[in-house]
Amino acid sequence: MDGNAPVYGGIEAGGTKWVCAVADAGGGVLTTEVIPTTTPETTIRAAVRFFEDRRPLAAIGIGTFGPVDVRPGSPTYGRVLATPKPGWAHVDVVSPLRATLGVPVRLDTDVNAAALGEWRRGAGAGLGTLAYMTVGTGVGVGAVVNGGLVHGLLHPEFGHIRVPHDLVRDPFAGSCPFHGDCLEGLASGEAMRRRWGRPAEHLDDPSVWELEAEYVALAVLNLTYALSPERIVVGGGVAKNPALLPAVRARLLALAAGYPGEPVPVDAAAMDEYVTGPFLGDRSGVVGAVELARAARPAPNPPVL
Amino acid sequence: MDGNAPVYGGIEAGGTKWVCAVADAGGGVLTTEVIPTTTPETTIRAAVRFFEDRRPLAAIGIGTFGPVDVRPGSPTYGRVLATPKPGWAHVDVVSPLRATLGVPVRLDTDVNAAALGEWRRGAGAGLGTLAYMTVGTGVGVGAVVNGGLVHGLLHPEFGHIRVPHDLVRDPFAGSCPFHGDCLEGLASGEAMRRRWGRPAEHLDDPSVWELEAEYVALAVLNLTYALSPERIVVGGGVAKNPALLPAVRARLLALAAGYPGEPVPVDAAAMDEYVTGPFLGDRSGVVGAVELARAARPAPNPPVL
Numbered sequence: 001m002d003g004n005a006p007v008y009g010g011i012e013a014g015g016t017k018w019v020c021a022v023a024d025a026g027g028g029v030l031t032t033e034v035i036p037t038t039t040p041e042t043t044i045r046a047a048v049r050f051f052e053d054r055r056p057l058a059a060i061g062i063g064t065f066g067p068v069d070v071r072p073g074s075p076t077y078g079r080v081l082a083t084p085k086p087g088w089a090h091v092d093v094v095s096p097l098r099a100t101l102g103v104p105v106r107l108d109t110d111v112n113a114a115a116l117g118e119w120r121r122g123a124g125a126g127l128g129t130l131a132y133m134t135v136g137t138g139v140g141v142g143a144v145v146n147g148g149l150v151h152g153l154l155h156p157e158f159g160h161i162r163v164p165h166d167l168v169r170d171p172f173a174g175s176c177p178f179h180g181d182c183l184e185g186l187a188s189g190e191a192m193r194r195r196w197g198r199p200a201e202h203l204d205d206p207s208v209w210e211l212e213a214e215y216v217a218l219a220v221l222n223l224t225y226a227l228s229p230e231r232i233v234v235g236g237g238v239a240k241n242p243a244l245l246p247a248v249r250a251r252l253l254a255l256a257a258g259y260p261g262e263p264v265p266v267d268a269a270a271m272d273e274y275v276t277g278p279f280l281g282d283r284s285g286v287v288g289a290v291e292l293a294r295a296a297r298p299a300p301n302p303p304v305l
Numbered sequence: 306m307d308g309n310a311p312v313y314g315g316i317e318a319g320g321t322k323w324v325c326a327v328a329d330a331g332g333g334v335l336t337t338e339v340i341p342t343t344t345p346e347t348t349i350r351a352a353v354r355f356f357e358d359r360r361p362l363a364a365i366g367i368g369t370f371g372p373v374d375v376r377p378g379s380p381t382y383g384r385v386l387a388t389p390k391p392g393w394a395h396v397d398v399v400s401p402l403r404a405t406l407g408v409p410v411r412l413d414t415d416v417n418a419a420a421l422g423e424w425r426r427g428a429g430a431g432l433g434t435l436a437y438m439t440v441g442t443g444v445g446v447g448a449v450v451n452g453g454l455v456h457g458l459l460h461p462e463f464g465h466i467r468v469p470h471d472l473v474r475d476p477f478a479g480s481c482p483f484h485g486d487c488l489e490g491l492a493s494g495e496a497m498r499r500r501w502g503r504p505a506e507h508l509d510d511p512s513v514w515e516l517e518a519e520y521v522a523l524a525v526l527n528l529t530y531a532l533s534p535e536r537i538v539v540g541g542g543v544a545k546n547p548a549l550l551p552a553v554r555a556r557l558l559a560l561a562a563g564y565p566g567e568p569v570p571v572d573a574a575a576m577d578e579y580v581t582g583p584f585l586g587d588r589s590g591v592v593g594a595v596e597l598a599r600a601a602r603p604a605p606n607p608p609v610l
Binding site: 066067071081082128129141145146147148150151152153154155156157158159160161162163164165178179218221222223224225226227228229230255257258259260261263264 | 371372376386387433434446450451452453455456457458459460461462463464465466467468469470483484523526527528529530531532533534535560562563564565566568569
């Protein structure tokens with residue numbers, strides 16, 4: 001490695017940890033460091049220190065939990081919006097890094113970053129469209145459509161769609177502080193913990209995972225009909241349970257009932273290709289954050305992705 | 306009008322009628338003609354005759370009911386897929402026009418065409434993203450994201466997402482032949498006709514429209530969280546009832562519960578701007594079909610939109 005060649009920085013800014021990485025010009029990750037998420041000041045300072053030690057830096061990309069202002073040119077670009085996470089509402093995660101390190105910083109949601117990472121270097125290689133769904137503490141979706149990440153008024157908040165909730169089968173009222181039994185309120189790790197009294201990784205009753213598969217299959221079905229992605233990657237901590245994805249695929253076939261037919265998967269073999277785990281394992285988000293940096297332009301120019 | 310300047314043709318190919326139009330190079334519509342949808346042969350022949358009389362033609366765009374193969378380069382490009390419409394399954398709506406008229410033909414769904422029409426010349430002017438939802442005989446969504454219409458494996462089939470269905474309030478089992486009580490099975494004009502025994506335009510009980518507004522609001526909510534469009538245009542025959550959109554906006558505010566907050570509408574004034582009727586009235590689809598023609602390249606090149 002050339003000690004003078006600039007590196008590209010990436011941060012996967014999560015609720016429990018920030019994963020920081022630097023990569024070479026080709027996007028190959030050179031080093032990573034995990035910083036626990038505490039107060040904004042402490043966390044951001046630790047990230048700055050990580051990157052200061054690895055100069056020269058060309059740019060930094062951040063994929064963060066949201067909702068967050070991802071609109072280039074907005075006066076509040078880079079600020080986290082209404083989050084239930086204590087201390088983090090209205091925090092600007094872009095300016096301190098840009099000011100201290102003096103490089104362009106490009107921000108997107110954690111799931112858009114993960115979608116970009118998988119699209120460029122994982123499950124989406126060669127595809128025109130890709131969606132990434134996380135089922136972890138929360139539920140969210142990022143997607144690449146027409147060569148770019150999906151933005152609009154703000155960014156997708158797919159975790160908050162409403163899905164059918166059979167109160168006889170599942171009397172749990174839902175854990176979302178805004179909506180109660182939206183998708184995230186029924187299917188997230190937090191919902192599982194509250195419904196069953198233990199975290200997802202300590203739950204092994206098959207009926208628990210059957211119910212979880214029902215909600216994730218409804219989510220994947222609605223995402224299929226909303227975006228028609230060429231592949232859907234399902235990541236996140238809850239999705240690591242080996243029983244989940246096979247059950248989701250089977251349930252999805254039944255729910256779709258063959259509609260609209262091929263090229264949308266109509267059999268188990270095609271479904272195995274369509275709904276997959278992340279090819280990059282736990283690194284989809286940080287690899288995607290590096291890819292954001294590699295595409296960065298100084299704000300407030302519009303994003304090129 | 307210069308008699309020798311080539312015109313651009315557009316067809317809104319619907320289940321009950323085909324609306325054909327020709328426009329000048331700037332996209333201004335010059336003439337339209339309505340052809341009843343009967344057999345594929347008769348309907349397509351009538352469309353060919355309309356365009357033969359208006360040569361020279363530069364290109365034709367078609368927005369059709371679906372599902373339909375919209376993948377340029379596919380061996381079945383232009384074919385209608387599994388449709389319940391008698392006689393139309395597997396019909397190729399592109400080749401006969403291309404062969405007879407000798408011009409490029411570009412195809413998309415009726416709702417993608419309508420989204421394009423409104424984006425270029427109506428409710429979406431100046432916006433980066435726009436979604437168009439039809440609530441008519443069926444329910445569907447088209448959308449512009451990152452400067453292009455949304456495609457993937459195929460095209461969105463948003464009418465078939467699953468939404469909450471309170472069987473106590475609404476014991477109707479749903480009208481979708483594939484899914485029963487998917488969105489279209491609960492909220493389409495066909496669902497209303499079957500649930501209440503009369504077509505939507507003959508229903509004036511407020512409770513009928515309150516229930517309809519509930520489903521359309523759930524649809525608009527899920528679309529908001531899926532795509533984050535800058536505006537959602539709601540068109541189609543059912544949406545012409547003047548009570549519907551105001552009730553949808555009010556219900557949407559309650560369902561979203563202020564999440565994620567601005568810039569997503571959080572009050573009635575912003576909601577009036579966010580959920581609108583079509584600025585082009587009944588012409589969104591055919592104007593969009595003309596816009597498809599104006600962007601057409603000879604297949605099987607990839608579309609530029």
